[in-house]
Structures are given as C-alpha cells and as structure tokens.
Amino acid sequence: MQFEQGVKDIYGHERFAGVATQLSGELEQRLGKEARPVILGHVQRGGTPTAYDRVLATRFGWHAVEAA
Structure with a gap:
C-alpha cells in the first residue's frame, strides 16, 4: 500500500489520507x-x-477472530 507523503497536520504530525x-x-x-x-x-x-x-469491544474482537 502507498500513502500520500509529506502531508502534515497543524501539529506537524504526518497524515495518512485514505488509509x-x-x-x-x-x-x-x-x-x-x-x-x-x-x-x-x-x-x-x-x-x-x-x-x-x-x-463490548473485547466481544467484537473475539467474534471477528473466530469468523476469520
């Protein structure tokens, strides 16, 4: 996968648009x-x-792993 590089937020952190x-x-x-x-x-x-x-998040994660 390739992401746009060089795009930064107002704090200087790199943004990954479209990830x-x-x-x-x-x-x-x-x-x-x-x-x-x-x-x-x-x-x-x-x-x-x-x-x-x-x-709830743990249950969702568990079921996601079981379904994979």
Missing part, C-alpha cells in the same frame, strides 16, 4: 470477504471508555 479505504480494499482482496471503511467523527473518537465499552 481506511485502501486498507478495506486490501482486506477484501486477501480475505475474500466484504470490508467497509468507517471514518469516525470527533464525537466517536472522544471520551473515556466505560467498562461496558471495553467488554
């Missing part, structure tokens, strides 16, 4: 399963995860 789309395409090709990119907004990225969030 989600490229990664989902790569996953579809390798796994033969549908993969859709999800771009999270600011609201979804913020906040401290609760115990419920952690358990």
Whole structure:
C-alpha cells in the first residue's frame, strides 16, 4: 500500500489520507470477504471508555477472530 507523503497536520504530525479505504480494499482482496471503511467523527473518537465499552469491544474482537 502507498500513502500520500509529506502531508502534515497543524501539529506537524504526518497524515495518512485514505488509509481506511485502501486498507478495506486490501482486506477484501486477501480475505475474500466484504470490508467497509468507517471514518469516525470527533464525537466517536472522544471520551473515556466505560467498562461496558471495553467488554463490548473485547466481544467484537473475539467474534471477528473466530469468523476469520
């Protein structure tokens, strides 16, 4: 995979534009399963995860591994 290089955010960190789309395409090709990119907004990225969030994420991860 190749990403745009040299693009920086206001803090000087390198940005990787289009990574989600490229990664989902790569996953579809390798796994033969549908993969859709999800771009999270600011609201979804913020906040401290609760115990419920952690358990739910662990269950999702477990089922993803089992399905692969």
